[in-house]
Amino acid sequence: MDPYLRVDDLRVSFTATDGVVRAVDGVSLSVARGRTLAVVGESGSGKSAAALAVLGLHDPRRSTVTGRITVGGRPLVGRPETEVRRLRGRDMAVVFQDPLSALHPYQRVGRQIAEAYRVHHPRAGRAETRRRVVEMLDRVGIAQPERRFDQYPHEFSGGMRQRAMIAMALVNEPALLVADEPTSALDVTVQAQILELLADLQAESGTAILLITHDLGVVAQIADEVLVMYAGRAVEQGAVEQVLGRPRHPYTWGLLGGVPSLHGDADADLTPVPGHPPSLVDVPPGCPFHPRCGHAARVGERCRTERPEPRPEAAGHRSACHLSDEERARHHAEHAVRTGPIR
Incomplete structure (x- = not known):
């Protein structure tokens, strides 16, 4: 290949x-x-x-x-x-080794992933963006993605924060x-x-x-x-x-x-x-x-x-x-x- x-x-x-x-x-x-x-x-x-x-x-x-x-x-x-x-x-995207420092502590996790998506999809509306982010949170194995969208990084476990970072990296495929x-x-x-x-x-x-x-x-x-x-x-x-x-x-x-x-x-x-x-x-x-x-x-x-x-x-x-x-x-x-x- x-x-x-x-x-x-x-x-x-x-x-x-x-x-x-x-x-x-x-x-x-x-x-x-x-x-x-x-x-x-x-x-x-x-x-x-x-x-x-x-x-x-x-x-x-x-x-x-x-x-x-x-x-x-x-x-x-x-x-x-x-x-x-x-x-x-x-x-191309990156997943860093420390998700706690890579995620902004004062912004909701869903908003941070949504920002990464809208940078490359400026015409996407709020509802479409939220739907895409929730889909990615679910895809990386985070339970109750709708609720997790509105939570802050400190409310996630270490493994969940890393999954959220992977979702952010892959949201634009x-x-x-x-x-x-x-x-x-x-x-x-x-x-x-x-x-x-x-x-x-x-x-x-x-x-x-x-x-x-x-x-x-x-x-x-x-x-x-x-x-x-x-x-x-x-x-x-x-x-x-x-x-x-x-x-x-x-x-x-x-x-x-x-x-x-x-x-x-x-x-x-x-x-x-x-x-x-x-x-x-x-x-x-x-x-x-x-x-x-x-x-x-x-x-x-x-x-x-x-x-x-x-x-x-x-x-x-x-x-x-x-x-x-x-x-x-x-x-x-x-x-x-x-x-x-x-x-």
Whole structure:
């Protein structure tokens, strides 16, 4: 399928007091209708900065965005803000991770969703708008939508607020949904309900979903493809079965090592990634992960001086690492025995 969203060589930088922050450094990705791409990584890896660039939400006075972004075949980078604003909400929409802060506390929930609808349907009357909003509240599983229309955010539970945010994002039936940590503030039961809701809505309308998350359990449940980011760069990318089932980059190994598994050795310790992510003002030369990588000593000077470029591992699976195929195959065999599959 042709991708609805295509991003090529995206670079996002900000000017800070101590230098230039290279939040996104040459990332490329694509998402087709009816498919979900999950972008994963630790805080500070550049996930949200890439998503905000797709939505055209970076302030041009404080940031620089280069590369190519096309939504439905229409380029976004360099277009006037008025044109990009017309696409937001209608062709692409966003669900933020904290619905309590995203919703205005002094306005009724129904009115806020109605405002998002009327921006793109200025001729819609009050009765038509209310009917559409009530329909969307019901569609996302909120009971008694007529009554809930007139309630305030504090009268909703956390799960209901997130459902209301999804209703606001989908009220104009966008073809692309950017979900930025949509389940991070929810308990696991409500999280499962929200993920099931997103999957059902995607099946109904064929929406392309760009999911920003750090939760590999969520990725295993809902994603079709995965892009792993570190220090603003893509270090591994492929189908979810490839990246989670046969990871090829030491950073992905580290992320998976910190995830509990119902399979494998029940007594095995979790092994989180050591150290801390680097400053995006002063990214280490060579492979940016080498200061935290337990395998860098096997490669030697090359990891510290030469930036690895993504190379194909299998059909559609790419990773950026200097380790030999034999070393990575050996690690995969040991990891699979110790932890078992994640999904």
